Amino acid sequence: MIQKRLPILLLIIFTNLAMLFLAIFWWTRPKSQNNSTNPQTQFRYLPTASSSTKPSATPIPTQDLPTPNTNLKILNIFFIPESVSPTYDPAFLTDQLIIWFHNSTPIKYIVIESNTIKRSTTKYDNGKMDYNALLDEFNICEKLNSGTIDEVWIWVNGADGAGYEYAISGEHLSDPFSKMRTCKEKTLTVMGFDYTRTWDLALHSMGHRMEFVAKAGDQDVYLQFDSRNHRYFQQDQNTPLEKDITACGNIHFPPNGAFDYDYGNTRQVTTNCYNSTARNINCQEWSCTQEGYLLWWFGKIPKDSEWWTYFTNYSKTSPTLNTTQSTIDSVKSTIDSVKPTIDSIENIFDSMF
Numbered sequence: 001m002i003q004k005r006l007p008i009l010l011l012i013i014f015t016n017l018a019m020l021f022l023a024i025f026w027w028t029r030p031k032s033q034n035n036s037t038n039p040q041t042q043f044r045y046l047p048t049a050s051s052s053t054k055p056s057a058t059p060i061p062t063q064d065l066p067t068p069n070t071n072l073k074i075l076n077i078f079f080i081p082e083s084v085s086p087t088y089d090p091a092f093l094t095d096q097l098i099i100w101f102h103n104s105t106p107i108k109y110i111v112i113e114s115n116t117i118k119r120s121t122t123k124y125d126n127g128k129m130d131y132n133a134l135l136d137e138f139n140i141c142e143k144l145n146s147g148t149i150d151e152v153w154i155w156v157n158g159a160d161g162a163g164y165e166y167a168i169s170g171e172h173l174s175d176p177f178s179k180m181r182t183c184k185e186k187t188l189t190v191m192g193f194d195y196t197r198t199w200d201l202a203l204h205s206m207g208h209r210m211e212f213v214a215k216a217g218d219q220d221v222y223l224q225f226d227s228r229n230h231r232y233f234q235q236d237q238n239t240p241l242e243k244d245i246t247a248c249g250n251i252h253f254p255p256n257g258a259f260d261y262d263y264g265n266t267r268q269v270t271t272n273c274y275n276s277t278a279r280n281i282n283c284q285e286w287s288c289t290q291e292g293y294l295l296w297w298f299g300k301i302p303k304d305s306e307w308w309t310y311f312t313n314y315s316k317t318s319p320t321l322n323t324t325q326s327t328i329d330s331v332k333s334t335i336d337s338v339k340p341t342i343d344s345i346e347n348i349f350d351s352m353f
Contacts, residue, residue, distance in 0.1 A: 072150040072312060073112040075143065077134075078195070079121050079156045086195040090155035096199040097206075104295070106303050107312060112149055121154070121161050129163035131180035131190060141183035150312070152190040163192040165205035166212070173216050173314040187314045200291035207251035207294055210301070213310040222307075225300075228253045241269065248273040248300045254293055256282055264288040273300055 078090045091114070098109045115138070122133040134154070135141055143149045156163065167178035170187025174180075180190065189209065193202040214222040215229075223229055227247035231239075241258060246269055249255040254262065256269040266282045273279075286292035301307055 072107060072109050073148065074109055075138065075140065075149040075152045076111050076114040077138065077152065077154045078114070078116045079154060079161060080116060080118060080195075081120055081157065081160075082118050084157045086155075086157070088195050088198065090193070090195040093155070093193065093195060093199045093202060094153065097202050100199075100203065100295075104298065106308050113143075121156060121163060123162055127162050129161060129178075129192075131163070131167055131178050134190070135181065135183075140188065144183050144188055145185040150186075151188065153193060154190060155193045155195045158194055158196045161192060161194070163190075165192055166190070166209040167192070168209070168212070168314070170314055173213065175212065198291075200294055203294050203298075204251060204290070207297065210298075210307065210311055211250060213314050214307045216314065217306065217310040226250045228255070228257070231257075241267070245270045245272050245278060247271060248297060251294070251297070254283065254286070254297075261290065263290045263293045 074094075076090075076094055078086075080086060080090075094111060098111070101107045101109055122130045122137070124130050134152075138152075140149070140152060154161070154163065164175070164178055166175070167180050167190040168175045168187065169178070169180040169182045171182060171184070173187060174182065178190075180188070182188075191202075191205060191209070193205060211222075211226075211229075214225075225248055228242075228249050231253045232250075239258075241256065246255045248271070249257065252260045254265065255271045255273065256265045256267050257263070258265060258267075263286070264283050266284070266288070268280050268282050270278050270280055283293075286296040
């Protein structure tokens with residue numbers, strides 16, 4: 001009797017195990033990615049978009065989020081080697097940046113601590129800035145977690161700083177290039193500015209920070225707002241302008257820009273960056289200068305947009321983390337659904353033997 005039923009029982013066991021393994025494989029398989037990335041540029045501009053991305057008007061907030069911190073406390077650090085005389089006073093550049101944020105955005109900055117260091121930044125053997133050494137030297141994580149500071153601005157002598165325009169590290173969002181450790185309790189942003197250049201170059205760096213956090217928080221909405229993100233990966237100046245309606249552009253590519261930093265292009269294009277109303281514009285909208293364009297671009301982000309909350313302290317759960325948890329929950333559910341069958345087979349064996 002047992003010998004006759006054994007092949008059937010073994011078949012049932014094998015079938016259920018096969019179903020279990022197939023379910024686990026299905027839920028844990030890598031998801032296809034349509035985004036194309038360029039290893040040379042993906043470090044700063046993520047994610048990408050295709051040229052067919054359909055533009056839309058400036059995004060309107062879709063959810064109630066905490067009001068952006070209106071009194072962000074800055075730890076300001078000037079790295080000025082003994083042999084260097086700054087082209088521009090970094091304290092004056094700081095004031096210019098703070099005044100602009102105060103007048104034009106919901107963010108109000110205040111310098112809570114300022115340090116002048118008579119040397120360059122600490123670097124790795126490859127010449128890149130060591131952000132973790134910075135954190136240790138100035139007890140930054142302790143100050144951040146205690147609420148003494150909210151972010152760090154460093155000012156350097158051009159390329160001698162060897163850092164990045166921004167570095168972000170936190171539980172829900174970290175940049176892929178700075179290797180800066182997480183301070184655990186809060187998201188840390190370290191801005192890197194150059195006192196050999198005018199204040200609008202510091203605002204330029206702030207713009208890249210906004211691009212990064214907006215894409216991380218609302219990728220689809222940001223890409224509609226931008227509509228030209230793909231141009232970061234098409235550096236050929238012979239690439240023709242898009243023929244359809246464009247939107248607001250990004251930090252390097254204005255709505256009518258044909259190449260990087262093309263802020264003075266007089267070519268007319270149609271944009272819907274004005275409250276959904278199509279309008280023909282050229283660089284005269286921003287006085288054909290970088291400073292004018294950056295002021296124009298930031299001005300297209302509503303002051304009540306959730307992007308400003310992401311900008312100050314990114315705390316939105318990462319889509320990747322959500323997907324991972326969903327996969328785990330699905331596998332657990334599959335295992336739970338198969339478990340009664342396995343239990344019933346075990347009961348049959350118990351009765352047979």
